[in-house]
Structures are given as C-alpha cells and as structure tokens.
Amino acid sequence: MSVISCENVVHIYHLDDDEVVALRGVDLQIAEGEAVALLGPSGSGKTTLLWLLAGLLRPSAGRLRVLDRDVGGLSTHALTRLRSRQMGIVLQNPARNVLPYASAAGNITFARRIGRAGRSARPIDELLDRVGLSEVARRPAGRLSGGEQQRLAVAIALAHGPRLLLADEPTSQLDLRSSERVIDLLKWANQQLGTTVVVVTHDPAVGDAFDRTLTIRDGRVGMEGRGGQEYVVVGRDGSVQLPPHVQEVLPPGSRAKVRLLAHGAELRRATE
Numbered sequence: 001m002s003v004i005s006c007e008n009v010v011h012i013y014h015l016d017d018d019e020v021v022a023l024r025g026v027d028l029q030i031a032e033g034e035a036v037a038l039l040g041p042s043g044s045g046k047t048t049l050l051w052l053l054a055g056l057l058r059p060s061a062g063r064l065r066v067l068d069r070d071v072g073g074l075s076t077h078a079l080t081r082l083r084s085r086q087m088g089i090v091l092q093n094p095a096r097n098v099l100p101y102a103s104a105a106g107n108i109t110f111a112r113r114i115g116r117a118g119r120s121a122r123p124i125d126e127l128l129d130r131v132g133l134s135e136v137a138r139r140p141a142g143r144l145s146g147g148e149q150q151r152l153a154v155a156i157a158l159a160h161g162p163r164l165l166l167a168d169e170p171t172s173q174l175d176l177r178s179s180e181r182v183i184d185l186l187k188w189a190n191q192q193l194g195t196t197v198v199v200v201t202h203d204p205a206v207g208d209a210f211d212r213t214l215t216i217r218d219g220r221v222g223m224e225g226r227g228g229q230e231y232v233v234v235g236r237d238g239s240v241q242l243p244p245h246v247q248e249v250l251p252p253g254s255r256a257k258v259r260l261l262a263h264g265a266e267l268r269r270a271t272e
C-alpha cells in the first residue's frame, strides 16, 4: 500500500510581482517500507516536494495523499497532529531541528513526548549512540557543532518511532565517518523498524545506499533508479527528459525520428 501518492502535483510560489512554478506535475507512489532518495539539480523542486509531503506547504493543484490522508485538504491542526505522531522530519538547516537550550538527550525526550512514542520508539541512549553523540548527551543542543546538530536532528526525528521519515540533506555538513553513521541509522530505521524513508540528497553515497532513487528535474520526476538500473520516466504528456549523456547526441532543439520497437522505441537524430 502507498504511504505517499502524488498525482499531477503542482506547486507555485506567489511573490509580490512574480510567480515561481516549483513543481509542474509530480506523479509518484511510495509504498510502506520503501527507502527512497530524491535527487536532482539545485532548484529542481526537491525541497518543495519534501515540504509538501510533510504538510508544511499545500499543493497549488493535484492530489497528494500521505499516510492515508489527503494532506492538501486537512486542517492545520490535523496536519500538525499527523506530523508530530506519525512523521519524523529533518529540515535542511540543522539549527531549525533542535531546541537550543535543551540538552541533546532532552531534545530526544521532548520529541518522544510530543510524538506520543509507541513501542517502536528506541531508548534515548541507543539513538544517541547510533549517531555518535553519547559523550555530548548533556550538552545544550545550541552549543553543538552544525554537524553534531545534524546528527542529533536525525535521532530526534526517529525518537517516537515514526511511520514516515522525511529528511532534507541530512548529511550535507558531515564528514565521511559521520555521514556513514547517518546513512546506517536511516537504513536501520528502514530495515529494522519498518520506517518508510524519503531523503533529499546531493550526496552520491546516500543515493547508492537506497533501493530506489527518483530524480527531479524541471519540477517533475524525470528519472528513476531501481536495482542499479536507471530509467527515464514518461510524463503525462508523453515527454521524456533525456539524460545528459544522451543530450550530447541529441541536444535540445535537435530533430529525431521515433521508431517503434517491440518493447520500446528508438530515437535517431535526423541527418538532413
């Protein structure tokens, strides 16, 4: 069953004298228990999609179901409750994920209480140990380094045993060793606790560690990776986004002949 279902989801930011179309029709399904990395160039719409999934933004158009709810139509109160009980969220800026005056351990305790931690919640010591922060457990979170706050953010997001973890660039400030710890923690949550994990990342190591990758380009899902294979995703209008190495042969604006084959189609650049 799908934990996330997007049908033709559009998001437009309205500025004073301008509009930015960040998502132009996202279609995707993510099943319970999957681990998915969202990849794509800067500005392609990854963070916008993650915020929509978290109910922090509302779609301008399209249908968006998350955790069996039509999140576009939920009240703010219902969204807050859904988020705090069933989701763990790691935002891009590490400092936004922690309470600066509470200790590292206190942050996790607070998240467990707010989220009404169930049986799948792990002990605080174990979470701190898994992100390598046992030694700073009593230190105020505001006095931790950016990288330590980022690791703490992942532990906080998992504190109450959420069904869905949404993380935006959770390894962006980490060295190799800390990054590996966070990736291990995400995989452990996915494989051992059954948490569905969706991570926005530029880090190839995160993409490699996940079963499935979705590449967002120009505000829609352009490519999908599964089992080590990369596929282009055909859009609603029949368009495909050619990968960069194919664009070297078929640059934008070039003409190509389309030939139907038994199990697909072939594109051949026009010679005249």
Ligand SMILES: Nc1ncnc2c1ncn2[C@@H]1O[C@H](COP(=O)(O)OP(=O)(O)OP(=O)(O)O)[C@@H](O)[C@H]1O
Pocket: 013, 014, 015, 020, 021, 022, 040, 041, 042, 043, 044, 045, 046, 047, 048, 049
């Ligand atoms: N609050 C906002 N107001 C107006 N435009 C925005 C806002 N947030 C993002 N955008 C625009 O929406 C588009 C998608 O941005 P988004 O942050 O979702 O991309 P991204 O793929 O996450 O980028 P990055 O990898 O750089 O974080 C960009 O053109 C961006 O400039």
